[in-house]
Amino acid sequence: MKLLVLGGTRFLGRQIVEAALARGDDVTLFTRGRLPVPWMGDPRVTALVGDRDPRVAPGLSALERGQWDAVIDCSGYVPRVVEASVRLLAARVARYVFVSSMSVYAKTDRPNLDETTAVATLADPHTEAVLEHYGALKAACEAVVDRLLGARATQVRPGLIVGPFDGTDRFGYWVARFMHPQLLGDRPARAVVPGPRERPVQFIDARDLAQWMVDLAARDVEGTFNACSAAWQFRMGDLVDALVAAAPAPPRPTWIEDEELVARGVAPWVGLPLWLPPTEPDSAGFMTMDCSRAQRAGLVIRPLADTLRDTAAWLRERDNTGAWKQVLTADAERAILA
Ligand SMILES: NC(=O)c1ccc[n+]([C@@H]2O[C@H](COP(=O)([O-])OP(=O)(O)OC[C@H]3O[C@@H](n4cnc5c(N)ncnc54)[C@H](OP(=O)(O)O)[C@@H]3O)[C@@H](O)[C@H]2O)c1
CATH class of the missing domain: 3.40.50.720 (NAD(P)-binding Rossmann-like Domain)
Structure with missing residues (x-):
């Protein structure tokens, strides 16, 4: 062609x-x-x-x-x-x-x-x-x-859209937080993750x-x-489990509920990527869109482990100067964990 x-x-x-x-x-x-x-x-x-x-x-x-x-x-x-x-x-x-x-x-x-x-x-x-x-x-x-x-x-x-060359720090935040935490500065040994584990995520x-x-x-x-991935194909728990499995020395995930994250002023989607609390207008369906037509037309979603491995490799190689400006800071993460 x-x-x-x-x-x-x-x-x-x-x-x-x-x-x-x-x-x-x-x-x-x-x-x-x-x-x-x-x-x-x-x-x-x-x-x-x-x-x-x-x-x-x-x-x-x-x-x-x-x-x-x-x-x-x-x-x-x-x-x-x-x-x-x-x-x-x-x-x-x-x-x-x-x-x-x-x-x-x-x-x-x-x-x-x-x-x-x-x-x-x-x-x-x-x-x-x-x-x-x-x-x-x-x-x-x-x-x-x-x-x-x-x-x-x-x-x-x-x-x-996620994977190598995604310069937005959204999905990349999770990959870095678990697989290369040093890219995010001096981070605690526990990582804040948005509960519940059953929260659907789509990418x-x-x-x-x-x-x-x-x-x-x-x-x-x-x-x-x-x-996109199929509705409910991936939950936040699947992502976190896959990250822990893929990381050589992962931080311990600490599940924090919506109310606490909202009260702490964490910016939905941006501060903690993939996190949309129910307080966000129009959030109820954003991570569960019906993608079955694309699947019937041949769209195949690769194993999550492949995406994590290759994104991690790319993050390690790229110039991280100027990155991670909008995500949860190490101090804010420590304050939530405390
Ligand atoms: N990222 C997501 O999660 C997401 C989700 C849904 C939809 N999308 C859509 O996915 C698409 C993907 O974007 P991408 O940035 O990854 O695509 P890309 O094709 O890899 O990059 C954008 C390209 O457009 C060129 N470009 C920008 N402005 C131009 C102009 N005025 N005239 C000619 N060329 C121009 C850029 O090169 P130069 O700068 O050299 O011109 C660059 O090659 C976008 O349409 C976006 O809305 C993204």
Whole structure:
């Protein structure tokens, strides 16, 4: 297959390129060239430079020529910008796979929400404020792709994406806390973990997501898919047990209930990643989304131990300067344990 990736050099896109190369595909990347291209000199990879935003020179001019079997759009956040690439490429790509998000839903206040759930809408359809309106903007981007391409559109809505090259410190916090605690400074021998053990958590290794999306593109599969581990496949207890099993000298997990963490002012999701107390609006369904459609379309979730091992190896190698700014501090953790 000839695959065009809009993006491709940071995290998910990088794994998409690797998955495509492993299948023997030819890959074209389109980025601003700010991040290095890891496959420089590889004859199977063509790296084009421009800007997705046609208002920012040189815009999309590098994409004015060429034909591809599929495009995977990893870097679309604003409908106006996505529309520019869809219009430019419509006659020259067979399938357009748009990387959306599970954040598109208007409400995630109950478990098992599937792809038919209502999506968020924008009060101001012209807003481009991505941080404030991330989910509704992704939904509006999906609508553009659907409107212009119909059955040639594929919408993929991932949950939390994890694994090597994830620079967000979310899942990585748990891996570091148990497998390389020294990366987080001088930490106590016990680790605060958010109880109860049965708390459902949902995430997907970028490599599983990437391989499946490349496969969807190659098989020319249309539709809209939530894309994550299955609802209730993993509980917080499974994650903590797997971390303890994988770590050479793990801290002792100390389960702390929601009320205590809330009272201590721990920031949900950010201070303790994967932790969403019931006090958070719309949290009841966020970690139990129905992903069965993706599974029926071939999505396979690798063993958790693989993700932990490879994330730990990557964390050890990367430059950790400037990391872990938002997670629970060592002092706050000690105070909770006391
Ligand atoms: N992380 C999660 O948990 C999560 C969850 C759900 C959905 N998602 C979605 O998953 C996608 C994955 O993002 P990723 O960052 O991992 O993808 P990526 O493709 O690995 O990285 C983003 C790429 O876009 C390029 N880029 C950024 N702005 C650009 C512009 N204006 N014009 C041209 N290229 C541009 C960057 O290169 P340059 O900087 O060199 O231009 C980089 O190659 C996003 O759409 C995100 O919304 C993520």
